Amino acid sequence: MAKAQRKKASKKELIVQKAACMFREKGFPATSMRDLAESVGIEAASLYNHIQSKSEILQYIISRISDDCNKHLDELENAGLSGLQKIDSVIRFHIQMMLQKFEDYHVMINEWIHLEPQPLADFISQRRSYVQRLESFVSEGIAAKEIKPILPYVAVLTILSAVRGLEFWHRSQKNYTPEELEENMVTYLIGGLKSN
Amino acid sequence: MAKAQRKKASKKELIVQKAACMFREKGFPATSMRDLAESVGIEAASLYNHIQSKSEILQYIISRISDDCNKHLDELENAGLSGLQKIDSVIRFHIQMMLQKFEDYHVMINEWIHLEPQPLADFISQRRSYVQRLESFVSEGIAAKEIKPILPYVAVLTILSAVRGLEFWHRSQKNYTPEELEENMVTYLIGGLKSN
DNA sequence: CCTACCGATCGGTAGG
DNA sequence: CCTACCGATCGGTAGG
Incomplete structure (x- = not known):
């Protein structure tokens, strides 16, 4: 349980980190959730198990x-x-x-x-x-x-x-x-x- | 004919000016051609009588x-x-x-x-x-x-x-x-x- | 975490 | 300059 939480937290961290990288490169509106998912290595729909929305990521960063x-x-x-x-x-x-x-x-x-x-x-x-x-x-x-x-x-x-x-x-x-x-x-x- | 050309040029100038204003406010990717058309006062399709593409406007500015x-x-x-x-x-x-x-x-x-x-x-x-x-x-x-x-x-x-x-x-x-x-x-x- | 899919909106074209 | 519409892509959800 504790381990699962840590794993989930670090996955969210990975998503946020990749997002920051792409938002910087192409800007927030020009970065799609599909691009982001690909760079994380999962499908776009799966992102939403870790984050609420695209704008929540920006807010967090x-x-x-x-x-x-x-x-x-x-x-x-x-x-x-x-x-x-x-x-x-x-x-x-x-x-x-x-x-x-x-x-x-x-x-x-x-x-x-x-x-x-x-x-x-x-x-x-x-x-x-x-x-x-x-x-x-x-x-x-x-x-x-x-x-x-x-x-x-x-x-x-x-x-x-x-x-x-x-x-x-x-x-x-x-x-x-x-x-x-x-x-x-x-x-x-x-x-x-x-x-x- | 000369007058028509001048009129067309000034319309293009208006489009470019409004575009610069909106690109600054919201950024290029977040500005839609429909938004731009509305601020110019025409339909989106009509923009293309004066400009080639969205990115041509950016290039021009x-x-x-x-x-x-x-x-x-x-x-x-x-x-x-x-x-x-x-x-x-x-x-x-x-x-x-x-x-x-x-x-x-x-x-x-x-x-x-x-x-x-x-x-x-x-x-x-x-x-x-x-x-x-x-x-x-x-x-x-x-x-x-x-x-x-x-x-x-x-x-x-x-x-x-x-x-x-x-x-x-x-x-x-x-x-x-x-x-x-x-x-x-x-x-x-x-x-x-x-x-x- | 995936497949399948939603309604909305995008840039742009056809035809008049 | 408009109506009508195109294929593509968007953020996000349902259901498993």
Whole structure:
């Protein structure tokens, strides 16, 4: 019984993982349940023994990765760091998520529009509050004169978007190491924030 | 006859414009020809008097906006600017495209994956050469010691991605003016490049 | 986990 | 530009 449950859980995990991979490659609407079933190695109808619906899979992928982001932020708030240090940590965190949980992260930032109305509304409000927390870090840094005067909103949008560029590295021949990418991008994005 | 042609051309333009709007909102695969026809005000079958296929519309939208980007770069090469000045111009150009031709630009950067094999291959190779030209500007700036030592590839990915963040401003209540956005983002992205 | 199948909708065509 | 319709495919269910 316990074993059967574990087996079922891991099968669901396999389905979700394959789904993330395909949603990233072709997008959510262009991925059919038949494609997904084939890549899992079963018939389409059999998927429904493990999941409720196609959109439930999307919801699951997105909510677990966005929970990771929020958890990181919670830990950060109590670490006694300066505004700039917190932003530094956020940048590195997102770069690492992009590199290590590429499929899930990519699906979150590119396919969230296809969530059902309620999960969509939840995601949007979560995202807004996440952005606002980052804005407050920038504001702290400006008040402490370690960050140059800049609209915090623009700084946060820039940072969160910049990381998406790593998608192209991920697709390409990978001429650089993840460490090089991280160091160079942090140098750029932190360098642009520092007051002279 | 001339008038009929003009009328037909403008009808096609209307279809393409509405399509760009819907592709941006819901994505290319999730937009049906029936949805599109309704927003144009005709029956789905009638669309095919003006366009060949759904994917031809996507191709048309993407190639005309990517031509704009390449044209800007050609003009820039002969203006006698420094590497940093050229990068400055590229950043401002992309911000303005994002704000002024929002639908087309958005479709290009988010829906290009759904191009047919041949147009897709063309787009990818065009994009690669575009990125390489920008990298050479960064390299020039580094050689001239006006730009800090940084991997040009990472700098270019960061810049091109950062602009995508303005999508969220475009969706939101628009608390800031386009000028504020442009100045702040340029301050950030150019500030991060300058050598101290 | 499969076979068999559902109603809906898709991009696109024929013919006028 | 419309009506009528095509074959294909979609997400999902019934029943075993």
